[in-house]
Amino acid sequence: MITVSQLGKRYGDLVAVDGVSFTAEPRSIFGLLGPNGAGKSTTIGCISGLLTPTSGHISVLGHDVVTDSGAARRELGIVPQDLALYEDLNARENLAYWGAAYGLAGDALKRRVLEVLERIGLGDRAREPVKRFSGGMKRRLNFGCGVVHQPKVLLLDEPTVGVDPQSRVRLLELVREEVAAGTCVLYTTHYMEEAQDLCDRIAIIDHGKLLSMGTLDELRRLIGEKDVLRLSGRFDPQAARRALERMDGVEVVSADERTLRLAVEDATRKLAAIFSAIEAAGGELQETSLSQPSLESLFIKLTGRELRE
């Protein structure tokens, strides 16, 4: 179990993480969803002991990561966002080294290395230098090095970035297998679909602040049954906002001279009225898109911008 309480991390004047609190439970995946630079990797860095928090407390299975860092680290496995492998060694040697770094030795280490090689599908390439591997193979080995010592808590920092679809599917299966074995997984991503498919609980984070947290259903309920309507064109933001907010069931999420984002109940029935109101307010419509409630729409509602912006 990971408990993060009022975590803060500053670099001079820059606040990277600001008062983040959450709890990740065993046998479950806790997702940290946010755009690049939101503070996800900094949070992972503080949990893994790589960074020292400026404020707040973190414990891993009851061990404080600052005052009892050795014990906390023994329970942790980490799969970093960037590959962390010795390219001039082979897969077996990489796994053996990282296993030894967590205290495995002798027959136990050898047995575990063979198990992991089979699990990540590299059993037949075990003695080949890693530099000859494809990107997907390296990603799987990177994952294997994080779980070789069978950690109780696993930190996965955007493990599928830049991975081909086939390897991504395999990696997500591996994560589910870890959870099934009782591991507590903290998973950061900026892929909304991954978070929706994989995570039991999700926290949305942006600019270092935790904006919302809950199960997927709980988060969906936050946005209600409203659809998300995105309008592009030329607008007078103030006039458009005044015109639209007079309508029932229409909420203006964000408005600028090029884009309007609205949360609308039963949007298909109200489209004509919305277009008229915008034209009456001096706006000129060029493009319209309508989407069902999702994490993306929740993120837009919470931050006023899309996840990938």
Add this chain to the structure above:
Amino acid sequence: MRFVLTSALKDLRRRLTDPAALLMWMGLPILIGALLSLIDGGNGPAPKAHLLIVDEDQSLVSRLLIGGSRQGRLAEFLDVEIVTADAGRRKIDHGDASALLTIPKGFEDGVLREQPATLTLVTNPAERILPVIIEEGLKMLVEAAFYVQRLFGQQLREIADSIRSVRGPSSEGVAAVSRAFNDRLRAVQATLFPPVLELEAKAAPKEDQPNFWALFLPGLLLMSLMFTAQGMSLDIWIEKTSGTLRRLLSTPQRVASFLMGKLVASVTIMALAVVVALGLGVVMFGVPMARAPLALVWAAFAGAALFSYLVLIQVLSTSTRGGQFLSSMIVFPLIMIGGSFFPFEVMPAWMARIGRWTPNGLAVAKIKEILFGHPEPGALAVAAVALGVPAAVAFWLAVRRLRGQFAVS
């Protein structure tokens, strides 16, 4: 301790995947040594100074001077050639001789009649040592001539006058000169035979005379250690850029163990290089076998110290390129001044004095003592402290830096 060995094995395995780098670290000093050997002539005969002499006087004294330079110890160092003034000037201008000596007309009169006389010596600026040998040899001859003139001036004048006379020396004249020599020698024999001062000559204990390779061996060894230490210290940047250092920091292992593993791997590679070099030294160049083990231990210790200094330089740098540049800026001057490129014996005294107190220079001096001299345990201990204490501090600072800003910046 187990993780130190695991880390060391990991680094050794990684090094073995790049044998070209290993060969370069070990082979470059050997190549440089071979080139120096070719320049110097290695084990060939001692070099001779080529001395050109222009004898404008053509006198008894000038011939005595030339004869003296072709006899005894001077003949071992001097290769004398009598030339005309023009030929002598031409040869020295082309750099075909070490020096040109001109014996001017009237030199004999000057010597025998106590008048001013000047010998002119022109040396070849392209040579450093051989012209000095000639100059010193001539000084000895001039000094000897002064004492001969003091003792036998009158008799020499009579011989010279009689040679010049049309009739040549008379029997009475030769007898008179001989008697005068005899009287003068009898007068001084109380002092000379036996001499008032008794000089007891004792030969210094003969040490094994190191040959060229043996003289250069310690410096070349240290050069190899410096290159290895620099190469191995740069590995810390590969660990950083490949993300393995960050991953390591999230494990329960201590950074000190990780760095100690690198140090052990470095020292293992260095020790292998030293064993090969000393083995060659023993088999081919007469390095005493019995002294090799202590030399190996000292070289390994010095290598560990050099690695610690250089790894601190790496972690204080802000980029791979910066670390490479900064370490090269330090390593190469140290190699030049620390007795690796040029032995201390051929350096100006002030430079050799500084060089002996550089880390590698200190190590070179002690290896030389261990292999060819009489190393004093006390002096060796002082040198070990002088190398080891700063190295331990550098290692500790490097660990702190690795744990802090270096890994996450």
